[in-house]
Amino acid sequence: MLLDEVIAQKIMETYRRLNEEGRLPSKSQSKMNYSTDYLQFHLIKILQEPPQEKKANTYTHLYNSIAQKLGLNQNTLIAVLDEMNGPPHRYWRIGTTAGYKGKGENVWGFMREGNYAAIGWTELDDLSDITPDKAGKEEIRKRLDDAGYDSTNPNVYPPFKFATEIMEGDLILASRSLNVLGLGRVDGCYYYENNDDDSWPHRIPVEWISLEEWTLPRGNVLQPTLYEIKNVTNLIAIERHLLNVSAPDTPKVKRKRQTKKVPKTQKNLENNKLAKKREIKSQKQILAHMMKCSPTFFETIVMHLLESIYDYGDSRKVSSTVTARTGDEGIDGILKIEHPLGSPEIICMQAKRWKEGNNVSRPEIQKFAGSLLDANRGVFVTTSDFTKSAEEFVGLLMPKTEIILINGKKLAELVAKHSMDLSDIEY
Structure with missing residues (x-):
């Protein structure tokens, strides 16, 4: 130390x-x-x-x-x-471009000059009345449905988080992919800029501390418009960057919720709910949440989990990619482990989001094994289980081809063990 x-x-x-x-x-x-x-x-x-x-x-x-x-x-x-x-605060990454893979409108210049962070969703109107509870989430879901969005997609929940969870004193990283364009501190409450010419009306005032462009060391496999940064490596990198810039001392602010005023007793209950970490402990709950998400998002979750499993915090660099869906067989994701003094290790993954009782059989494993090619090993993940013949076939492949089988029970255990945040998967 x-x-x-x-x-x-x-x-x-x-x-x-x-x-x-x-x-x-x-x-x-x-x-x-x-x-x-x-x-x-x-x-x-x-x-x-x-x-x-x-x-x-x-x-x-x-x-x-x-x-x-x-x-x-x-x-x-x-x-x-x-x-x-000062009091504990949270760290948020917010995108600065719209559209697929951030190839649309770039609003960083407006954020920087206007001293605010913003998101789009113009159809949702003012979110000042949204409460940080189940009723608030239901109201967001209703508005999304009315606006023609798919409210079952977890990536549409940034509006709820933006309006109800970001607090004064939190740090905001305005980013394009992993490139941080500006780092600032929230210094006010959510507000709605009702301007017909503005496609990013939902805003939070921000004091921009650093406008130097830099890159986060660890990439999140998910890149929604807004998410909370929890990776320790990234958090320390943020604090190290702050140490190296000329910035005012952290203000000793009283943490404020970005919502309308509510009775004191209700506010206390809301603060307790937000202070409590949202952990899904039950294996059945974890699997139920995964069954509700889309197949692509499920694959992304699995790759994020494998990153956590194979990242030992040493000199190795671990990265993952979710491959494009071209059918219901083949490789769903690739994990790459780069060793400083050796050849990179490639691990291929296939994920089956199948209901309980619909177990993965030997033919599925055979297809997967035939897709591994130059990979060092394969990982086959399912929310259900594997048949006995599938498990026996994996044994026959050893040691020439190594395939690790992770069934629903083991998957839930690993998610809980690695403290993965599944709070974005809410319906």
Whole structure:
């Protein structure tokens, strides 16, 4: 663990100021009662890799190690970081071009000059009345249906997230693909610009901190108009970029919801809902969500999962591609693992989003095996299961051809283990 000199200096300067003001916790307050999400946020802000295991004792050990190197105790360190970084915020990537693969209208110039971030969906009208709950989602779905959109497509949910989840103090990355064009901080509430000539009417005011163009190190296999950035490598890269630009200190803002005012009791309930991480723990729930998404989106989810499985956080570079659909057989996705001192490893994937009881048989595996060609191995994934003859055939192929079988039960276990966010798949 090596702490950046600039960050270490800032920590000690903040410590001395808090000490002079008498705002440090007493030594008797020795027990840390913080969530792992809160502790992870502050680690990322000081460019430290969070533990892979989200357990309180692993975080306590790491914080204690950092504190000792600085000559502080853990609670003092937490108090200092809280003062430095302000309340936890989220990181959002927002696209700046419209159309297929971002080949349409480019509005980055308008965002930059107007100090705002924006999305389209002109048919939805003003979203100020949308509440951050199930009723709000139903209203968005109704408006999408009325406007002729496919409301079962998870990529149409950015309007809901844009209007209800982005808060003051969050960071916005205006991007074209993986290229970051501008990095800014939300400094106001959602508003609707009712202009007949404007095709991007849904807006949030943003203070642009950096207009330097740079690239995120890790690509999200999904590129919807708006999504929350959660990859740790990317988050640390964002904070490192912020450290290297001349930017004002993080404002100590009170986190605000971007919706209309509601009674205090209702607002408390909404805040609790949003503060709670939306995890799908039940295997049946995970598989049910996957069965509702489109086949293409299901393949994308599987490739994202394989990226997580094969990314060990070392010097290897892992990337994935979902291939174009040309039929119901062949290769659905390709995972490429580049070794710094060796040949790249190619893993091909096929995914079958089949109902329970409709098991994958030997002929399907034979077709897949014939498509592997120069691949190092294959991964066959299904939401159902495999027949005994299919499993036996895979055994016969070894060791010349390696095919890994992942059935519905194993798939759900892996999704839960790797903490994949399936919140975009909501119907």
